[in-house]
Amino acid sequence: MIIKSAEFVISATRPGNYPPEDLPEIAFAGRSNVGKSTLINKLVNRKRLVKTSSTPGRTQLLNFFNINDAFVFVDLPGYGYAKVPERVKKDWGKMIETFLSTRLTLKGVVLILDIRRNPGEEERNFISWLHQQEIPAVLILTKADKLSKTKQKKQVQAIEKALSVNPEELICFSAKTRQGLDNVWKAIEYCIEDSE
Numbered sequence: 762m763i764i765k766s767a768e769f770v771i772s773a774t775r776p777g778n779y780p781p782e783d784l785p786e787i788a789f790a791g792r793s794n795v796g797k798s799t800l801i802n803k804l805v806n807r808k809r810l811v812k813t814s815s816t817p818g819r820t821q822l823l824n825f826f827n828i829n830d831a832f833v834f835v836d837l838p839g840y841g842y843a844k845v846p847e848r849v850k851k852d853w854g855k856m857i858e859t860f861l862s863t864r865l866t867l868k869g870v871v872l873i874l875d876i877r878r879n880p881g882e883e884e885r886n887f888i889s890w891l892h893q894q895e896i897p898a899v900l901i902l903t904k905a906d907k908l909s910k911t912k913q914k915k916q917v918q919a920i921e922k923a924l925s926v927n928p929e930e931l932i933c934f935s936a937k938t939r940q941g942l943d944n945v946w947k948a949i950e951y952c953i954e955d956s957e
Contacts, residue, residue, distance in 0.1 A: 791873030869952030
């Protein structure tokens with residue numbers, strides 16, 4: 762994918778603030794600090810299109826980015842161990858669910874997991890909910906460079922078992938080495954083209 766333009770559009774919390782449903786959208790979801798912002802920046806070949814932070818829970822809004830005037834990336838707030846009040850977490854959950862279940866231009870969700878962590882109930886429930894909503898899920902295992910090839914293989918097997926998915930549904934990705942970058946793009950393009 763050749764990136765000619767990548768621009769921040771708007772941050773939103775509710776449907777009244779979303780941009781018009783003109784272009785296909787791909788949402789990015791995952792635990793806090795899993796590397797969502799880094800992945801988006803790598804995909805669009807920009808260093809700071811999406812702000813990255815070492816503090817979990819920085820993304821608290823739905824952030825929309827126009828890519829090539831052809832489609833939109835939506836960065837969703839991370840879930841999990843972010844140090845935010847329980848009430849805020851509940852609001853995030855509602856905000857994300859409203860967006861995912863009502864957005865007509867949504868073509869898929871890129872769910873990002875840290876390859877070093879075994880997925881928990883939250884991930885299983887989220888994937889199952891996406892299937893129920895008939896929203897395609899692209900499963901990315903980030904930080905692959907932190908493990909040797911042998912350990913990567915072992916972890917992929919553990920994750921595929923935990924999530925009850927086929928190995929070809931999991932894409933190993935490293936921002937450092939760019940491992941898997943082309944495969945992530947192929948999966949995203951497939952979601953966009955498949956829905957046309």
